[in-house]
Amino acid sequence: MALNTQPNIADPDEFYAELIRAHDGLSDAESAAFNARLVLLLANHVGDRATLTEALAAARKP
């Protein structure tokens, strides 16, 4: 399963607003911890090891 980098979220503005809202009231450290948990949840959902490696590379060097 290759990493899908084409648009894949139905209502991107609504999603983005929800993502930012999820950080409301968090300190910077709490935000970072939140993001770490979120990455792990999504990574588990993806599951495929090769895809995860590809995503890590894409995030390192956008």
Added chain:
Amino acid sequence: MPLDDRYQLAFRLYPYERSADQDAAAPVRHPVVVMGGGPIGIATALDLGLQGIPVTVLDDHEGIGMGSRAICFAKRCLEIADRYGCAQPMLDKGVVWNLGKVFHEDRKVYEFNLLPEEGHRFPAFINLQQPYFEKFMVERVRAAQAEGAPIEIRGKNRVERIETKADHTILHIDTPEGPYTIHADWLIGADGASSPLRGMMGLDFEGRVFQDSFLIADIRMLSDSFPTERWFWFEPSHGAGASTLLHKQPDDVWRVDFQIGWDVDRAEELKEENVRRRLDAMLGGDVAYEIVWSSIYTFQCRRMKQFRHGRVIFAGDAAHQVSPFGARGANSGMQDVDNLGWKLGMVIRGEAPDRLLDSYHEERAFGADENILNSTRATDFITPKSTASHMFRNAVLDLAEHHAFARPLVNSGRLSVPCTYDGLSLTGADALPGGPARTRPGSPCPDAPVGNGYLLNALGGGFTILTLDAEAPETLTEDGVTARRHALSARDDASGALAERYLGSADRAVYLVRPDQHVVARWDRYDETALRAALRRACGKE
């Protein structure tokens, strides 16, 4: 208080003239008075005046204010202006652009081509300085007056005080020749974001304040090296603003918006040398230009709780205010007028009950909330309010340079599109299996080619029974309201757009369309009982 101008005029179009009302023994009563001669007030006058309803516009100036202000007029707004007969000069004068570029710091993140959908008379939007937009509408008023439309615009008539009664409003007006009083059956507040009328009535106007200021500079380029494109910089490395927008207008004028922070010294920032310092930093210093107009603005996202207060109805910025991102100010105000005009006309003529006007608030407050939501999201993306949102915003921009998925997340303003009145009081049933989602009940009818012309030219003004390859009688009258048939066939448009937009996978369709070109309901065949019920519902009679 003397009637001094609060701003300079771009066009002096309605100089003060003494009205017979000022010499009348008793206050003269008018069916409709509009407070405010801006775009929304003049559009209201056109809508009602073209229906033959006498309308009087009061403005405390003698013409149109200076400054480009609203510069982006969307398709739906042009379609409404076309119904009033003044869209062609707007289209002729306006600038159409399709190519946009997004920058972050000193890098181009990506560019996009809007590739507008084919088969519409009007483009997705035009750029046009607001004074031109207003001037073309006032010129249309003059032409309509010559044809007998009962419209009057009174310059330098400032409403000082009002008294609201059960079935009318008393207006105390000041003029250069002293005060006088008139009565209005209906009063429309189109007097802008700081609406004096709203203040006189002590009405709320609450919402969110954004702690940021924007410096606008309209500049005339003395070279032709700048293309007709929209450029948006996030955190530009030139440092002239926290974000910067460059937009083309007619007359070789470019609009530049610099986000300059909250605690700014307005007088200092507006000095020509300081405006030039920012412009030179952005343009590189060797580009010759002259400054046409500059201004600093701040904004809020807010709306009135109720747009209707008995015989007083608010429209445009007086009723709701949004951030400028997405061009939802003047565009949504024009949709207010489009919505209000036919309803008020029917109530005044006795064709519909007074409560039809409650649906104006219901539908347009729904629209205002949608606009506020969209413009707030754009504002939050452009000016992130927390460390986390700033980090995500920049992550989106970093990824957007290389990955398509991140581009829809970049939000420098979502262009104004009209809202669909899904599930609201006047909206009827969807009984067209396979019908396209974009023309479901509540939607504004999308344009489509028909023969050598366009569909929307045939819709609006009254109720229409639009049939596509379906039978129906030529007229249907229900409780004094007549809907007229407009018969089409999928074969009327070889491009297929008409069928794609109105039939989907259906073979035939019957639509009931409102005077403002919104769909009431649709069916796969003519059903007289259902059509009568839908017509009653759309007139506030159900």
